[in-house]
Amino acid sequence: MDLWLYILLFTVFLFLRVPVAFAMIASSMLYFYSHGLSAGYALSSIVNGINSFPLLAVPLFIFVGTIANNLGIATRLYDLARALLPRLPGNLAYVNLGTAIGFSWISGSALADAASTSKVQIPQMLKAGYPYGFSAGLTASGSLMSTVMPPSIPAVLFAATASISTGALFAGSIIPAMLMAVGLALYIFFWVRRHPAVAVSRPFNGSMLAQASVRVLGPALLPVIILGGIFSGLFTATESAGIAAVYILILGAIYRTLTWRVFWKSAKETVVIAGGILLILGASNLMGQVLAREQVSRALGEWLTGFTDNPVVFLLMLNILLILLGIPLEAPPVILVLVPILMPIIGQFGIDPVQLGVIMILNLMIGSLTPPVGAVLFVVGSITRRPMGELFRGILPFLIPLGTVLLALTLFPVIVTFLPSLLGLL
Numbered sequence: 001m002d003l004w005l006y007i008l009l010f011t012v013f014l015f016l017r018v019p020v021a022f023a024m025i026a027s028s029m030l031y032f033y034s035h036g037l038s039a040g041y042a043l044s045s046i047v048n049g050i051n052s053f054p055l056l057a058v059p060l061f062i063f064v065g066t067i068a069n070n071l072g073i074a075t076r077l078y079d080l081a082r083a084l085l086p087r088l089p090g091n092l093a094y095v096n097l098g099t100a101i102g103f104s105w106i107s108g109s110a111l112a113d114a115a116s117t118s119k120v121q122i123p124q125m126l127k128a129g130y131p132y133g134f135s136a137g138l139t140a141s142g143s144l145m146s147t148v149m150p151p152s153i154p155a156v157l158f159a160a161t162a163s164i165s166t167g168a169l170f171a172g173s174i175i176p177a178m179l180m181a182v183g184l185a186l187y188i189f190f191w192v193r194r195h196p197a198v199a200v201s202r203p204f205n206g207s208m209l210a211q212a213s214v215r216v217l218g219p220a221l222l223p224v225i226i227l228g229g230i231f232s233g234l235f236t237a238t239e240s241a242g243i244a245a246v247y248i249l250i251l252g253a254i255y256r257t258l259t260w261r262v263f264w265k266s267a268k269e270t271v272v273i274a275g276g277i278l279l280i281l282g283a284s285n286l287m288g289q290v291l292a293r294e295q296v297s298r299a300l301g302e303w304l305t306g307f308t309d310n311p312v313v314f315l316l317m318l319n320i321l322l323i324l325l326g327i328p329l330e331a332p333p334v335i336l337v338l339v340p341i342l343m344p345i346i347g348q349f350g351i352d353p354v355q356l357g358v359i360m361i362l363n364l365m366i367g368s369l370t371p372p373v374g375a376v377l378f379v380v381g382s383i384t385r386r387p388m389g390e391l392f393r394g395i396l397p398f399l400i401p402l403g404t405v406l407l408a409l410t411l412f413p414v415i416v417t418f419l420p421s422l423l424g425l426l
Helices: 003-015 020-034 039-050 054-070 073-084 091-104 110-127 132-143 153-162 166-194 206-215 217-232 237-255 260-293 296-307 311-326 331-349 353-368 375-384 388-411 414-422
Strands: none
Touching: 003 020, 020 039, 020 260, 020 331, 039 260, 054 073, 054 110, 054 153, 054 217, 054 237, 054 260, 073 091, 073 110, 073 206, 073 217, 091 110, 091 132, 091 166, 110 132, 110 375, 132 166, 132 375, 132 388, 153 166, 153 260, 153 331, 153 353, 166 217, 166 237, 166 353, 166 388, 166 414, 206 217, 217 237, 260 331, 296 331, 311 331, 311 353, 311 388, 331 353, 353 375, 353 388, 353 414, 375 388, 388 414
């Protein structure tokens, strides 16, 4: 089967709304059949694609995020942020952002963060007079930090696929995630100045702050355990995910919010999400065999180096491609298919793999926030049950600060590589 026919067949499957993993498997199996390769070889490629110790971190981090969501951790973070910022004009908008920052250290999924925070914060902002578009747009854009800030599930997938240090990619993601928060905070500041009706403040309540602080002491230790253990070299990312899962269960028992019903619901959500990701991972390994046999990386690398020898131009072109791919597709399949193709190419341009990882994740997250079919938008829209057009209009201004951060990461790689180098991870 010709490569172009293979790509066409895969694209047709996607347009027919065949799940991505099955589209990969079906088109790859037909390719193998046309080249006289056995089905057994294809099945072994799928199994080998998920037979990896570092990938055990994926279901464990998903479990930590889902059970934290079901235990009401987001509500505790929201109460603390509200107690900390009562006098700040437009305080509920900053509370929304502060909650997203706090939850991003616990959850590795933007979809889980968007689902959790939308239920708590958007109704409160609407009651306070904030327009729906701004409230939902801020909540959706803030949720992207969960996928950039460690522990990030796409970062684990990228590190495993690219064979680089998960700890280095986690460290490289911290400053970009904080820049995202700064960019969104600046947009809130200027928006509140143009809408004085919501620029109200409340009296400071010391006892409320003390109570809220005590309630988040347990969750606040979770990122310390995860990142402290990885960066200090005490345990691997997979081991840290297992320790985090045990810790969150102990925390739920102490808070008396962990019931069999909550545990079963969280376990069920984890199996569904992780099963889908791992199936895509196995299928992408099968697709990778096809692309390797067709020498796609070499051909693409020769074309790109013939087109430009400037790494910035290459990354700008890649940014456009990734955002376009991130609109209809979720991050895992894009990462798993493109990373094996891109890794040999970035070596020719002298681009650090950690920089590529952070840029790729942020690109795909911006794509998931971009109308008309961004996944994060549909999560928020399904929870709020408001017209999607209203949400689309509300989200567009938030793409400006996020795009600015992406451009900065593209032009100044030191933003990504500084912290991993400082910690001796590069």
